[in-house]
Amino acid sequence: MSIKKALTIAGSDSGGGAGIQADLKTFQELGVFGTTALTAVTAQNTLGVQDVFPLTPQMVKSQMESVGDDIGVQALKTGMLFNAEIISAVSETISRYKWEKVVVDPVMIAKGGASLLQQEAVSALKSKLLPLAMVVTPNIPEAEVLTGMRIKTEEEKREAARNLFELGVSNVVIKGGHDENTSESIDLLYDGLVFITFRSERIRTKNTHGTGCTFSAAITAELAKGVAVPDAVSTAKSYIQAAIEDQLTIGSGHGPTNHWAYKRKFMNV
Numbered sequence: 001m002s003i004k005k006a007l008t009i010a011g012s013d014s015g016g017g018a019g020i021q022a023d024l025k026t027f028q029e030l031g032v033f034g035t036t037a038l039t040a041v042t043a044q045n046t047l048g049v050q051d052v053f054p055l056t057p058q059m060v061k062s063q064m065e066s067v068g069d070d071i072g073v074q075a076l077k078t079g080m081l082f083n084a085e086i087i088s089a090v091s092e093t094i095s096r097y098k099w100e101k102v103v104v105d106p107v108m109i110a111k112g113g114a115s116l117l118q119q120e121a122v123s124a125l126k127s128k129l130l131p132l133a134m135v136v137t138p139n140i141p142e143a144e145v146l147t148g149m150r151i152k153t154e155e156e157k158r159e160a161a162r163n164l165f166e167l168g169v170s171n172v173v174i175k176g177g178h179d180e181n182t183s184e185s186i187d188l189l190y191d192g193l194v195f196i197t198f199r200s201e202r203i204r205t206k207n208t209h210g211t212g213c214t215f216s217a218a219i220t221a222e223l224a225k226g227v228a229v230p231d232a233v234s235t236a237k238s239y240i241q242a243a244i245e246d247q248l249t250i251g252s253g254h255g256p257t258n259h260w261a262y263k264r265k266f267m268n269v
């Protein structure tokens with residue numbers, strides 16, 4: 001059997017809710033073989049991030065090469081990259097291997113407030129990595145940092161998406177999870193021509209740790225299978241909705257989502 005392979009370049013979450021752990025669970029559930037290039041180790045649980053230890057840029061590059069030289073990469077995603085040196089190493093390696101299906105989740109701050117990207121690395125993210133991205137998936141605070149705009153209205157979301165497209169990204173998805181005053185969670189896709197909205201009922205829960213990682217990993221898995229971007233975003237939206245709805249109770253803070261839920265809801269597994 002030939003199976004598609006997806007690579008995640010991200011940090012480890014010891015609590016299992018976000019980062020590499022969320023990405024691998026998502027790849028597995030969506031039927032692609034997951035590989036990893038670890039950027040940083042975090043000591044983390046549902047209450048927050050207790051410690052961060054970044055790996056060297058050389059070690060990140062070596063892991064990408066090990067995967068690229070032997071296993072192959074049909075699509076990849078980036079998550080926590082932590083500093084400008086790691087961003088440079090990742091961007092150079094993506095360019096050298098000519099990997100095209102690149103999903104950038106511009107992870108900046110964890111739910112508890114810990115910084116997962118140094119402030120001075122934002123310009124490297126914009127100038128080196130975003131131009132290589134087939135899809136970028138900022139949440140609203142991340143889109144505000146990347147564009148320098150304040151985003152409150154639907155028109156401001158569209159303006160931010162246009163600005164991000166101008167940085168060289170082929171498809172921009174501004175996620176609506178942080179828009180807490182709305183009864184729906186609305187994600188907006190822009191491909192330079194049209195806007196498509198993906199809507200779902202907002203679930204009132206504190207257990208949303210790792211939703212952004214999971215959503216971008218689901219897009220990556222679908223791209224690895226050859227699915228077009230709008231359909232990949234649609235599946236990712238269904239996946240994350242099911243995973244938030246079918247609640248787990250783990251830890252006493254912001255708990256993780258449930259990766260078993262998607263197949264249970266849509267495939268009766």
Ligand SMILES: Nc1ncnc2c1ncn2[C@@H]1O[C@H](COP(=O)(O)OP(=O)(O)O)[C@@H](O)[C@H]1O
Nearest residue numbers: 139175176177178185201202203211212215240
């Ligand atoms: N309470 C919620 N109910 C339904 N969907 C949500 C909820 N919170 C987040 N989502 C969805 O989860 C995904 C991640 O969104 P978001 O929370 O904005 O990202 P991040 O985890 O990066 O902060 C998006 O598809 C968003 O619509």
Ligand SMILES: Cc1ncc(COP(=O)(O)OP(=O)(O)O)c(N)n1
Nearest residue numbers: 011018019110111209210211212213
């Ligand atoms: C190691 C690691 N990577 C990414 C995140 C951020 O994950 P995200 O999906 O944005 O979820 P929250 O942190 O907002 O719950 C992380 N926490 N750790």
